[in-house]
Amino acid sequence: MKLYHLPLSGHAHRAVLFLSLLGQKAELIEVDIPNGAHRTPEYLELNPFGQVPVLEDDGLVVNDSNAILVYLATKFGRKDWLPDDLKSVAKVQKWLSVAAGEIAYGPCAARLVTVFGADFRADEVIARAHRILKLIDQELEQHQFIIGDKPTIADVALYSYVVGAPEGNVDLMPYINVRHWLARIEALPGFVEFPKTAVGLRA
Amino acid sequence: MKLYHLPLSGHAHRAVLFLSLLGQKAELIEVDIPNGAHRTPEYLELNPFGQVPVLEDDGLVVNDSNAILVYLATKFGRKDWLPDDLKSVAKVQKWLSVAAGEIAYGPCAARLVTVFGADFRADEVIARAHRILKLIDQELEQHQFIIGDKPTIADVALYSYVVGAPEGNVDLMPYINVRHWLARIEALPGFVEFPKTAVGLRA
Numbered sequence: 001m002k003l004y005h006l007p008l009s010g011h012a013h014r015a016v017l018f019l020s021l022l023g024q025k026a027e028l029i030e031v032d033i034p035n036g037a038h039r040t041p042e043y044l045e046l047n048p049f050g051q052v053p054v055l056e057d058d059g060l061v062v063n064d065s066n067a068i069l070v071y072l073a074t075k076f077g078r079k080d081w082l083p084d085d086l087k088s089v090a091k092v093q094k095w096l097s098v099a100a101g102e103i104a105y106g107p108c109a110a111r112l113v114t115v116f117g118a119d120f121r122a123d124e125v126i127a128r129a130h131r132i133l134k135l136i137d138q139e140l141e142q143h144q145f146i147i148g149d150k151p152t153i154a155d156v157a158l159y160s161y162v163v164g165a166p167e168g169n170v171d172l173m174p175y176i177n178v179r180h181w182l183a184r185i186e187a188l189p190g191f192v193e194f195p196k197t198a199v200g201l202r203a
Numbered sequence: 204m205k206l207y208h209l210p211l212s213g214h215a216h217r218a219v220l221f222l223s224l225l226g227q228k229a230e231l232i233e234v235d236i237p238n239g240a241h242r243t244p245e246y247l248e249l250n251p252f253g254q255v256p257v258l259e260d261d262g263l264v265v266n267d268s269n270a271i272l273v274y275l276a277t278k279f280g281r282k283d284w285l286p287d288d289l290k291s292v293a294k295v296q297k298w299l300s301v302a303a304g305e306i307a308y309g310p311c312a313a314r315l316v317t318v319f320g321a322d323f324r325a326d327e328v329i330a331r332a333h334r335i336l337k338l339i340d341q342e343l344e345q346h347q348f349i350i351g352d353k354p355t356i357a358d359v360a361l362y363s364y365v366v367g368a369p370e371g372n373v374d375l376m377p378y379i380n381v382r383h384w385l386a387r388i389e390a391l392p393g394f395v396e397f398p399k400t401a402v403g404l405r406a
Contacts, residue, residue: 048338064297071293090274094267097303105308135251
Protein backbone atom coordinates (compact mmCIF):
# COMPACT_ATOMS: atom_id res chain seq x y z
CA MET A 1 0.00 0.00 0.00
CA LYS A 2 1.04 3.58 -0.68
CA LEU A 3 -0.34 6.54 1.21
CA TYR A 4 -0.02 9.99 -0.35
CA HIS A 5 -0.12 12.46 2.49
CA LEU A 6 1.02 15.76 3.97
CA PRO A 7 2.09 15.76 7.64
CA LEU A 8 0.23 19.01 8.37
CA SER A 9 -3.08 17.76 6.93
CA GLY A 10 -5.50 16.44 9.53
CA HIS A 11 -7.35 14.56 6.81
CA ALA A 12 -4.09 12.73 5.99
CA HIS A 13 -3.35 12.25 9.69
CA ARG A 14 -6.57 10.26 10.06
CA ALA A 15 -5.19 7.68 7.61
CA VAL A 16 -1.66 7.67 9.06
CA LEU A 17 -3.05 7.25 12.56
CA PHE A 18 -5.43 4.45 11.63
CA LEU A 19 -2.75 2.48 9.74
CA SER A 20 -0.59 2.71 12.83
CA LEU A 21 -3.41 1.73 15.21
CA LEU A 22 -4.00 -1.32 13.00
CA GLY A 23 -0.29 -2.14 13.00
CA GLN A 24 -0.27 -1.98 9.19
CA LYS A 25 2.50 -0.49 7.10
CA ALA A 26 2.17 1.65 3.98
CA GLU A 27 4.79 3.49 1.98
CA LEU A 28 4.29 7.15 2.90
CA ILE A 29 4.66 9.57 -0.01
CA GLU A 30 4.64 13.24 0.91
CA VAL A 31 2.77 15.45 -1.57
CA ASP A 32 4.43 18.87 -1.80
CA ILE A 33 1.16 20.81 -1.71
CA PRO A 34 2.84 24.15 -0.81
CA ASN A 35 4.62 23.87 -4.19
CA GLY A 36 1.58 22.69 -6.13
CA ALA A 37 2.36 18.97 -6.41
CA HIS A 38 -1.37 18.28 -5.93
CA ARG A 39 -2.16 20.14 -9.16
CA THR A 40 0.00 18.09 -11.54
CA PRO A 41 -1.82 15.96 -14.14
CA GLU A 42 -0.31 12.81 -12.55
CA TYR A 43 -1.69 13.64 -9.11
CA LEU A 44 -5.07 14.75 -10.45
CA GLU A 45 -5.27 11.38 -12.18
CA LEU A 46 -4.97 9.75 -8.72
CA ASN A 47 -7.33 12.24 -7.12
CA PRO A 48 -9.30 14.68 -9.28
CA PHE A 49 -10.07 16.61 -6.06
CA GLY A 50 -6.35 17.46 -5.71
CA GLN A 51 -6.39 16.59 -2.01
CA VAL A 52 -4.58 14.32 0.43
CA PRO A 53 -4.81 11.59 1.57
CA VAL A 54 -4.93 9.04 -1.24
CA LEU A 55 -4.43 5.34 -0.57
CA GLU A 56 -3.24 3.15 -3.42
CA ASP A 57 -3.57 -0.57 -2.83
CA ASP A 58 -2.82 -3.04 -5.57
CA GLY A 59 -4.17 -0.76 -8.31
CA LEU A 60 -7.19 0.39 -6.33
CA VAL A 61 -7.24 4.11 -5.48
CA VAL A 62 -9.15 5.40 -2.46
CA ASN A 63 -9.18 9.16 -2.25
CA ASP A 64 -11.17 10.35 0.73
CA SER A 65 -10.12 10.05 4.37
CA ASN A 66 -13.39 8.53 5.62
CA ALA A 67 -13.34 6.11 2.69
CA ILE A 68 -9.78 5.09 3.58
CA LEU A 69 -10.82 4.35 7.18
CA VAL A 70 -13.77 2.23 6.04
CA TYR A 71 -11.62 0.54 3.38
CA LEU A 72 -8.84 -0.42 5.79
CA ALA A 73 -11.19 -1.68 8.50
CA THR A 74 -13.06 -3.77 5.91
CA LYS A 75 -9.94 -5.08 4.15
CA PHE A 76 -8.37 -6.26 7.40
CA GLY A 77 -11.66 -7.55 8.83
CA ARG A 78 -11.38 -5.28 11.85
CA LYS A 79 -14.94 -5.36 13.19
CA ASP A 80 -13.60 -3.99 16.45
CA TRP A 81 -12.94 -0.69 14.62
CA LEU A 82 -16.01 -0.89 12.35
CA PRO A 83 -18.68 -3.00 14.05
CA ASP A 84 -21.27 -4.42 11.67
CA ASP A 85 -24.36 -4.59 13.85
CA LEU A 86 -27.13 -2.31 12.59
CA LYS A 87 -27.01 0.13 15.49
CA SER A 88 -23.23 0.62 15.30
CA VAL A 89 -23.28 0.90 11.51
CA ALA A 90 -25.65 3.87 11.82
CA LYS A 91 -23.77 5.48 14.70
CA VAL A 92 -20.34 5.27 13.03
CA GLN A 93 -21.77 6.69 9.81
CA LYS A 94 -23.31 9.61 11.66
CA TRP A 95 -19.93 10.68 13.05
CA LEU A 96 -18.21 10.16 9.71
CA SER A 97 -20.71 12.68 8.34
CA VAL A 98 -19.79 15.07 11.17
CA ALA A 99 -16.09 14.62 10.33
CA ALA A 100 -16.76 15.44 6.66
CA GLY A 101 -19.14 18.28 7.51
CA GLU A 102 -19.06 20.26 10.76
CA ILE A 103 -15.45 19.29 11.53
CA ALA A 104 -14.11 20.08 8.05
CA TYR A 105 -15.98 23.41 7.93
CA GLY A 106 -15.46 24.13 11.64
CA PRO A 107 -12.16 23.47 13.45
CA CYS A 108 -10.38 22.33 10.28
CA ALA A 109 -11.36 25.52 8.41
CA ALA A 110 -10.43 27.68 11.42
CA ARG A 111 -6.95 26.12 11.39
CA LEU A 112 -6.67 26.60 7.60
CA VAL A 113 -7.16 30.33 8.21
CA THR A 114 -4.32 30.68 10.74
CA VAL A 115 -1.91 28.09 9.32
CA PHE A 116 -2.39 28.48 5.56
CA GLY A 117 -4.16 31.85 5.24
CA ALA A 118 -7.29 30.23 3.76
CA ASP A 119 -10.19 32.49 2.82
CA PHE A 120 -12.84 31.54 5.35
CA ARG A 121 -14.65 33.97 7.68
CA ALA A 122 -12.81 33.20 10.94
CA ASP A 123 -15.79 34.15 13.15
CA GLU A 124 -18.13 31.88 11.20
CA VAL A 125 -15.93 28.77 11.27
CA ILE A 126 -14.84 29.29 14.91
CA ALA A 127 -18.50 29.55 15.96
CA ARG A 128 -19.29 26.36 14.01
CA ALA A 129 -16.34 24.64 15.71
CA HIS A 130 -17.69 25.52 19.15
CA ARG A 131 -21.20 24.31 18.26
CA ILE A 132 -19.91 20.90 17.20
CA LEU A 133 -17.43 20.62 20.09
CA LYS A 134 -20.26 21.25 22.53
CA LEU A 135 -22.29 18.44 20.94
CA ILE A 136 -19.31 16.07 20.95
CA ASP A 137 -18.61 16.96 24.58
CA GLN A 138 -22.24 16.23 25.46
CA GLU A 139 -22.07 12.86 23.68
CA LEU A 140 -18.81 11.96 25.46
CA GLU A 141 -20.44 12.53 28.81
CA GLN A 142 -22.19 9.20 28.27
CA HIS A 143 -19.33 6.94 27.16
CA GLN A 144 -15.56 6.70 26.79
CA PHE A 145 -15.46 6.93 23.00
CA ILE A 146 -17.84 8.55 20.55
CA ILE A 147 -20.24 5.66 19.90
CA GLY A 148 -19.66 3.65 23.06
CA ASP A 149 -16.97 2.41 25.40
CA LYS A 150 -14.63 1.17 22.66
CA PRO A 151 -12.84 3.17 19.96
CA THR A 152 -14.03 2.93 16.35
CA ILE A 153 -13.06 4.62 13.09
CA ALA A 154 -15.49 7.40 14.08
CA ASP A 155 -13.05 8.42 16.84
CA VAL A 156 -10.15 8.34 14.38
CA ALA A 157 -12.10 10.52 11.92
CA LEU A 158 -12.86 13.12 14.60
CA TYR A 159 -9.52 13.17 16.44
CA SER A 160 -7.05 15.10 14.25
CA TYR A 161 -8.91 18.38 13.78
CA VAL A 162 -10.22 18.38 17.34
CA VAL A 163 -6.72 18.10 18.81
CA GLY A 164 -5.57 20.73 16.27
CA ALA A 165 -8.46 23.11 17.01
CA PRO A 166 -6.46 25.47 19.27
CA GLU A 167 -4.22 26.24 16.26
CA GLY A 168 -7.30 27.82 14.69
CA ASN A 169 -8.08 29.83 17.83
CA VAL A 170 -10.69 27.35 19.01
CA ASP A 171 -10.15 26.90 22.74
CA LEU A 172 -10.74 23.36 24.04
CA MET A 173 -10.73 24.36 27.71
CA PRO A 174 -14.55 24.39 28.07
CA TYR A 175 -14.80 20.79 26.83
CA ILE A 176 -13.59 18.56 29.62
CA ASN A 177 -15.07 15.35 28.17
CA VAL A 178 -13.42 16.10 24.84
CA ARG A 179 -10.06 16.62 26.54
CA HIS A 180 -10.32 13.32 28.40
CA TRP A 181 -11.31 11.58 25.16
CA LEU A 182 -8.27 13.03 23.35
CA ALA A 183 -6.08 11.60 26.11
CA ARG A 184 -7.78 8.21 25.79
CA ILE A 185 -7.06 8.11 22.06
CA GLU A 186 -3.47 9.19 22.69
CA ALA A 187 -3.08 6.24 25.07
CA LEU A 188 -4.08 3.65 22.45
CA PRO A 189 -1.31 1.26 21.35
CA GLY A 190 0.09 2.47 18.04
CA PHE A 191 -1.04 6.09 18.47
CA VAL A 192 0.91 8.61 16.39
CA GLU A 193 0.55 12.30 17.01
CA PHE A 194 -0.70 15.03 14.67
CA PRO A 195 2.32 17.34 14.35
CA LYS A 196 1.92 20.90 15.56
CA THR A 197 2.50 23.71 13.07
CA ALA A 198 4.57 26.83 13.77
CA VAL A 199 1.27 28.46 14.81
CA GLY A 200 0.64 25.71 17.35
CA LEU A 201 4.20 25.72 18.66
CA ARG A 202 4.08 29.48 19.30
CA ALA A 203 0.88 29.17 21.34
CA MET B 204 -40.64 3.36 11.42
CA LYS B 205 -41.17 7.08 11.92
CA LEU B 206 -39.35 9.71 9.88
CA TYR B 207 -39.15 13.23 11.28
CA HIS B 208 -38.68 15.51 8.31
CA LEU B 209 -39.32 18.87 6.65
CA PRO B 210 -40.40 18.83 2.99
CA LEU B 211 -38.08 21.73 2.08
CA SER B 212 -34.98 20.08 3.61
CA GLY B 213 -32.80 18.27 1.09
CA HIS B 214 -31.25 16.28 3.91
CA ALA B 215 -34.73 15.00 4.80
CA HIS B 216 -35.56 14.45 1.14
CA ARG B 217 -32.66 11.98 0.87
CA ALA B 218 -34.40 9.78 3.45
CA VAL B 219 -37.90 10.21 1.99
CA LEU B 220 -36.60 9.42 -1.49
CA PHE B 221 -34.68 6.35 -0.40
CA LEU B 222 -37.61 4.91 1.57
CA SER B 223 -39.73 5.29 -1.54
CA LEU B 224 -37.08 3.77 -3.84
CA LEU B 225 -36.95 0.79 -1.46
CA GLY B 226 -40.75 0.54 -1.44
CA GLN B 227 -40.73 0.90 2.34
CA LYS B 228 -43.22 2.88 4.37
CA ALA B 229 -42.57 5.10 7.35
CA GLU B 230 -44.87 7.41 9.25
CA LEU B 231 -43.84 10.92 8.14
CA ILE B 232 -43.84 13.50 10.92
CA GLU B 233 -43.28 17.07 9.82
CA VAL B 234 -41.09 19.10 12.19
CA ASP B 235 -42.21 22.73 12.25
CA ILE B 236 -38.70 24.17 12.06
CA PRO B 237 -39.85 27.67 10.99
CA ASN B 238 -41.63 27.85 14.36
CA GLY B 239 -38.80 26.31 16.39
CA ALA B 240 -40.14 22.76 16.85
CA HIS B 241 -36.56 21.50 16.42
CA ARG B 242 -35.48 23.40 19.55
CA THR B 243 -37.91 21.81 22.01
CA PRO B 244 -36.44 19.57 24.74
CA GLU B 245 -38.39 16.60 23.29
CA TYR B 246 -36.92 17.04 19.83
CA LEU B 247 -33.40 17.69 21.12
CA GLU B 248 -33.72 14.43 23.01
CA LEU B 249 -34.27 12.69 19.66
CA ASN B 250 -31.56 14.70 17.93
CA PRO B 251 -29.24 16.93 19.97
CA PHE B 252 -28.21 18.55 16.66
CA GLY B 253 -31.75 19.93 16.26
CA GLN B 254 -31.86 18.87 12.61
CA VAL B 255 -34.00 16.80 10.29
CA PRO B 256 -34.18 14.00 9.28
CA VAL B 257 -34.43 11.60 12.22
CA LEU B 258 -35.48 7.99 11.74
CA GLU B 259 -36.99 6.16 14.69
CA ASP B 260 -37.21 2.41 14.31
CA ASP B 261 -38.31 0.22 17.15
CA GLY B 262 -36.62 2.41 19.78
CA LEU B 263 -33.47 2.99 17.74
CA VAL B 264 -32.88 6.61 16.71
CA VAL B 265 -30.81 7.44 13.63
CA ASN B 266 -30.21 11.15 13.25
CA ASP B 267 -28.09 11.87 10.19
CA SER B 268 -29.19 11.55 6.59
CA ASN B 269 -26.18 9.49 5.42
CA ALA B 270 -26.57 7.25 8.47
CA ILE B 271 -30.25 6.74 7.62
CA LEU B 272 -29.35 5.67 4.07
CA VAL B 273 -26.75 3.19 5.34
CA TYR B 274 -29.12 1.98 8.07
CA LEU B 275 -32.02 1.33 5.70
CA ALA B 276 -29.88 -0.41 3.06
CA THR B 277 -28.34 -2.62 5.77
CA LYS B 278 -31.62 -3.35 7.57
CA PHE B 279 -33.36 -4.45 4.39
CA GLY B 280 -30.29 -6.29 3.05
CA ARG B 281 -30.23 -4.17 -0.11
CA LYS B 282 -26.74 -4.83 -1.42
CA ASP B 283 -27.87 -3.45 -4.76
CA TRP B 284 -28.02 -0.01 -3.10
CA LEU B 285 -25.02 -0.55 -0.80
CA PRO B 286 -22.69 -3.12 -2.38
CA ASP B 287 -20.35 -4.80 0.08
CA ASP B 288 -17.31 -5.53 -2.08
CA LEU B 289 -14.24 -3.64 -0.93
CA LYS B 290 -14.00 -1.34 -3.94
CA SER B 291 -17.66 -0.28 -3.81
CA VAL B 292 -17.56 0.17 -0.02
CA ALA B 293 -14.78 2.74 -0.49
CA LYS B 294 -16.41 4.46 -3.45
CA VAL B 295 -19.81 4.85 -1.78
CA GLN B 296 -18.17 6.19 1.37
CA LYS B 297 -16.23 8.77 -0.61
CA TRP B 298 -19.41 10.26 -2.09
CA LEU B 299 -21.20 10.17 1.28
CA SER B 300 -18.32 12.37 2.52
CA VAL B 301 -18.90 14.70 -0.42
CA ALA B 302 -22.62 14.86 0.43
CA ALA B 303 -21.82 15.75 4.07
CA GLY B 304 -19.03 18.16 3.06
CA GLU B 305 -18.84 19.96 -0.27
CA ILE B 306 -22.56 19.51 -1.02
CA ALA B 307 -23.75 20.65 2.43
CA TYR B 308 -21.42 23.67 2.40
CA GLY B 309 -21.82 24.27 -1.36
CA PRO B 310 -25.19 24.02 -3.16
CA CYS B 311 -27.10 23.33 0.08
CA ALA B 312 -25.65 26.43 1.77
CA ALA B 313 -26.27 28.55 -1.36
CA ARG B 314 -29.94 27.55 -1.26
CA LEU B 315 -30.13 28.23 2.50
CA VAL B 316 -29.08 31.83 1.70
CA THR B 317 -31.84 32.47 -0.84
CA VAL B 318 -34.62 30.34 0.68
CA PHE B 319 -34.07 30.84 4.41
CA GLY B 320 -31.81 33.92 4.58
CA ALA B 321 -28.95 31.94 6.16
CA ASP B 322 -25.74 33.79 7.00
CA PHE B 323 -23.26 32.30 4.52
CA ARG B 324 -21.13 34.31 2.08
CA ALA B 325 -23.08 33.67 -1.13
CA ASP B 326 -20.01 34.04 -3.39
CA GLU B 327 -18.01 31.55 -1.31
CA VAL B 328 -20.66 28.81 -1.23
CA ILE B 329 -21.67 29.30 -4.89
CA ALA B 330 -18.02 28.96 -5.95
CA ARG B 331 -17.69 25.79 -3.82
CA ALA B 332 -20.88 24.45 -5.45
CA HIS B 333 -19.42 24.93 -8.93
CA ARG B 334 -16.13 23.26 -7.97
CA ILE B 335 -17.92 20.14 -6.74
CA LEU B 336 -20.43 20.08 -9.61
CA LYS B 337 -17.54 20.18 -12.10
CA LEU B 338 -15.95 17.16 -10.34
CA ILE B 339 -19.25 15.27 -10.23
CA ASP B 340 -19.82 16.07 -13.91
CA GLN B 341 -16.35 14.77 -14.75
CA GLU B 342 -17.01 11.54 -12.81
CA LEU B 343 -20.37 11.04 -14.54
CA GLU B 344 -18.70 11.20 -17.92
CA GLN B 345 -17.47 7.68 -17.19
CA HIS B 346 -20.61 5.94 -15.98
CA GLN B 347 -24.39 6.28 -15.62
CA PHE B 348 -24.43 6.71 -11.84
CA ILE B 349 -21.83 8.09 -9.47
CA ILE B 350 -19.89 4.92 -8.65
CA GLY B 351 -20.77 2.84 -11.71
CA ASP B 352 -23.63 1.91 -13.99
CA LYS B 353 -26.11 1.17 -11.22
CA PRO B 354 -27.57 3.55 -8.64
CA THR B 355 -26.43 3.33 -5.00
CA ILE B 356 -27.12 5.30 -1.83
CA ALA B 357 -24.31 7.63 -2.96
CA ASP B 358 -26.57 8.87 -5.77
CA VAL B 359 -29.44 9.34 -3.33
CA ALA B 360 -27.18 11.33 -0.98
CA LEU B 361 -26.05 13.65 -3.77
CA TYR B 362 -29.34 14.10 -5.63
CA SER B 363 -31.49 16.49 -3.56
CA TYR B 364 -29.17 19.47 -3.24
CA VAL B 365 -27.88 19.09 -6.79
CA VAL B 366 -31.38 19.27 -8.24
CA GLY B 367 -32.13 22.17 -5.85
CA ALA B 368 -28.92 24.05 -6.70
CA PRO B 369 -30.54 26.56 -9.09
CA GLU B 370 -32.63 27.83 -6.15
CA GLY B 371 -29.34 29.00 -4.64
CA ASN B 372 -28.28 30.70 -7.89
CA VAL B 373 -26.07 27.80 -8.91
CA ASP B 374 -26.69 27.24 -12.62
CA LEU B 375 -26.64 23.59 -13.73
CA MET B 376 -26.51 24.40 -17.47
CA PRO B 377 -22.72 23.84 -17.79
CA TYR B 378 -23.00 20.31 -16.38
CA ILE B 379 -24.56 18.15 -19.05
CA ASN B 380 -23.58 14.82 -17.42
CA VAL B 381 -25.08 15.99 -14.15
CA ARG B 382 -28.32 16.93 -15.88
CA HIS B 383 -28.57 13.54 -17.57
CA TRP B 384 -27.84 11.82 -14.25
CA LEU B 385 -30.63 13.80 -12.53
CA ALA B 386 -33.02 12.58 -15.23
CA ARG B 387 -31.83 8.99 -14.72
CA ILE B 388 -32.56 9.20 -10.99
CA GLU B 389 -35.95 10.76 -11.69
CA ALA B 390 -36.79 7.79 -13.94
CA LEU B 391 -36.16 5.21 -11.18
CA PRO B 392 -39.26 3.31 -9.96
CA GLY B 393 -40.45 4.89 -6.72
CA PHE B 394 -38.79 8.27 -7.33
CA VAL B 395 -40.35 11.16 -5.38
CA GLU B 396 -39.42 14.72 -6.20
CA PHE B 397 -37.77 17.35 -4.00
CA PRO B 398 -40.41 20.10 -3.81
CA LYS B 399 -39.49 23.51 -5.20
CA THR B 400 -39.65 26.49 -2.86
CA ALA B 401 -41.22 29.84 -3.73
CA VAL B 402 -37.72 30.91 -4.83
CA GLY B 403 -37.51 27.98 -7.24
CA LEU B 404 -41.03 28.46 -8.57
CA ARG B 405 -40.34 32.12 -9.40
CA ALA B 406 -37.22 31.25 -11.39
